[in-house]
Amino acid sequence: MDLNIEKSGRKLQVTDVVSPGPMRAPDLTAVCGGSFTVHADIASVSDKEAKQFIICTGDPTIRHKVYAEIVRLGLTLARIVHPMAYIARSAMIGDGAIIYPGVFVGPYAQVGANVLLNAQGVIGHDARLDASVVLSPGARLCGHAVCGTAAFLGTGASILPKVSLGAYSKLSAGSVLSRSAGEGFLMHGNPATGRQIFHVGIDKAE
Numbered sequence: 001m002d003l004n005i006e007k008s009g010r011k012l013q014v015t016d017v018v019s020p021g022p023m024r025a026p027d028l029t030a031v032c033g034g035s036f037t038v039h040a041d042i043a044s045v046s047d048k049e050a051k052q053f054i055i056c057t058g059d060p061t062i063r064h065k066v067y068a069e070i071v072r073l074g075l076t077l078a079r080i081v082h083p084m085a086y087i088a089r090s091a092m093i094g095d096g097a098i099i100y101p102g103v104f105v106g107p108y109a110q111v112g113a114n115v116l117l118n119a120q121g122v123i124g125h126d127a128r129l130d131a132s133v134v135l136s137p138g139a140r141l142c143g144h145a146v147c148g149t150a151a152f153l154g155t156g157a158s159i160l161p162k163v164s165l166g167a168y169s170k171l172s173a174g175s176v177l178s179r180s181a182g183e184g185f186l187m188h189g190n191p192a193t194g195r196q197i198f199h200v201g202i203d204k205a206e
Contacts (some may be wrong), residue, residue, distance in 0.1 A: 012080075016045050042069065052078035054098060055114060060150040061168065064132035067096065067114040077114065091123075094131070106143070124161070136173065148183060168198050 014032040017023070018039045029035065039045055053075055055066050070077060077096030081087060084101035091105045094113035099105070103117045106125040111117070114132045121135045124143040129135075132150040139153035146164040147153070153165075154173030165171055166183035176190040184198035 015051065018042050018045065042073070042075075048073070048075055052076045053096075054078050054080060055096065058116060058134055060116075060132050060134040060152045063114055063116065063134065064150040067132055070096075085117075088125075100137075112149075130167070170198075 014034065014036045016037050016039060017028065018041065020040055023038070025038065042048070045051070053070055054077065055063050057063055057066070079093060079095055079097050081093065081097070081099040082101040082103070085099045085103040085105070087093065087099070087105045088107040088109065090107045091109045091111065093099070093105070093111045094115065096114040097111055097117070099117045100119040100121070102120040105111060105123045106127070108126045109123045110128040111123065112129050112131045112133065115129050116134045117123070118135055118137045118139070120138045122140040123129065124141055124145065126143055127141040127145045129141070129147045130149040133147045135153045136155040136157070138156045140158040141147065142159060142161040144162045145159040147159070148165060148167030148169065150168050151165045152170045153159070154171060154175065156174045157171040157176070159165055159171065159177045163177050164180040165177055165187070166181055166185060168183055169181055169185040169187065171177050171192060172186070172188040174190070175188050175192040177187055178191040181187050181194065182196065184196045185194050186197050187194035
C-alpha cells in the first residue's frame with residue numbers, strides 16, 4: 001500500500017495498493033475513504049520515488065521479503081504511530097514501523113524498520129526488535145529482551161527480561177519465553193519450550 005502523508009492535517013491519502021492476489025477492495029475502499037489504483041506488482045506504481053509505502057501484511061516472513069524489495073528499489077517507507085500510543089523520547093522507531101493505539105514503548109527501546117506493533121503491545125526499556133518483527137495484540141517484551149528479524153509473538157505472549165527470541169522464530173499466544181531461543185524456533189507454553197522447525201532462506205535487508 002502506498003501513502004501520501006499530509007503533515008499539516010495528519011491525514012493519510014492512499015493512492016495505490018499493491019496486491020499480487022485477491023483483495024477485499026470494497027472494504028479497503030471504505031477504510032481508506034476514497035479510491036485508489038490497484039497494482040499486481042510494485043513496478044507498475046507511477047512516481048514511486050515521490051511516494052511513501054507501508055507494508056500491511058501481518059506475516060513477518062512476507063513483510064520482510066517485501067521490505068527487502070523496497071529497500072533494494074531505494075523507495076521510502078512511511079512510519080505510522082497512532083496518537084494513542086506512548087513512545088518514550090529516548091526510544092528509536094525505524095522507518096516503515098506501524099504502531100497501533102495503546103502500545104507502550106519504553107525508554108531506550110529500539111523498534112526496527114518495518115516492525116508491526118498491534119494494540120496494547122508493551123516494549124520494555126532497552127528492549128530491541130529487529131526488522132519486520134510482528135507483535136500480536138497484548139504481546140510484551142520486558143526490559144532488555146530481544147526479538148530477531150521477522151520474529152512473531154502471538155496474542156498475549158511475553159518475553160522475560162534479557163531473553164532473546166531468534167530471527168524467524170514464533171512464540172505462540174499466551175506463552176512466556178523465559179530462556180532464549182535460536183533462529184527458526186516454534187515456542188509454546190509457560191515456560192515456553194519448542195524446537196527448530198523453520199528454515200527460511202531470505203536474505204536479510206539492512
